[in-house]
Amino acid sequence: MEDRVMVDVSMLLHRDSLNQMIGLAQAxxxxxxxxxxTFVRMFGEAFNNNSEFGEIALSSLSFHFEIDENLIDINGIRTFLFSxxxxxxxxxxxxxxxxxxEIFTNLLNQTEDDWIAEILFEEWEFLTTNSWLxxxxxxxxxxxxEAGGTAIHVSKRAFETFVRKTIKKPQGDLSPNDNIRAFGKWIAVGGSVLAGFTMPVTSAILTGASGVFLIYDP
Structure with missing residues (x-):
């Protein structure tokens, strides 16, 4: 799956980013x-069968991914995941x-929730063995x-240096398109997926299969 981008659950839970992805898909x-x-299975079990688990799941997802419950569009997520x-x-x-x-064990101890720990572990594993989150x-x-994943935090200035070297643009302002061009060179997605994420997001960037990743927070 090296040529694909993984979206963190927060992108699906927040109605703004969810609606943007739906709009891009429709286009x-x-x-x-x-x-x-795990998130898809959790969501299906919690919200597709009028399950009593739904209220518990909503509260847990809201808490752990720091999204207000009022911003979570259950019907929109259901449509996007299952239609x-x-x-x-x-x-x-x-x-x-x-x-x-050990990362999973630590996540489980930290969250005290099997579902959430498995979601986070899958995101960590994908990030450190495949591509982007x-x-x-x-x-x-x-x-x-906090669970033991090794991250290097990259400043905006350092990230822009990476972009300039990648696209060979030593001077001048960098545009969103410049960042997308750099992304397209870093991973083989042609920019089509990442071009859609125009709102401020956090991109965690794989540096290799060593389990170490970079975090760029614009």
Whole structure:
């Protein structure tokens, strides 16, 4: 899945970023995005069958990903994840390594919630073995770092230096398109997915298969 971008659960929970992704999908401009398989299963169990688990799940997701419940569009998420209209846009990523990794154990102790710990672990595993994780808010990344994930925080100035070297633009202002061009060179998505994330987001950037990642918070 090296050529795809994973979206953190916060991107789905917040109605603004969710609506933007839906709009891009309707325009044929979203491409394929990766989501946590555990989140999809959790959401389906909690909200697709009038389950009593729904209220508990909503509260837990709101708390751990720091999204106000009033900003979570349950029907919109359900449509995006489960309708045939968007089925080609969603790729689910699952892990089989929950019981074999200290990071997962730490996440479980930290969150005291099996579902949330598995979601965060899948996001961490994808990020450190595949490609990119894009977040609306950085709560997930902070929890991963607290659980033992190794991150290098990159300043805006340092990030712009990376972009300038990548696109060979030593001077002049950098535009959003310049960043997208750099993203397109860093990963083989052609820019179509990342071009859609025009709101301020946090991008966690893989540096290699070593489990170390960069965080750029614009």
């Amino acid at each position: 044929g401009a979203l491409g394929q995005i990766v989501v946590s398989d 045939k209209e968007y089925s080609e846009n969603i790729v689910r990523y699952s892990s089989e390594n929950f019981n074999e990794n 894009v977040c609306k808010f950085r709560a997930a990344l902070d929890k991963i770092v």
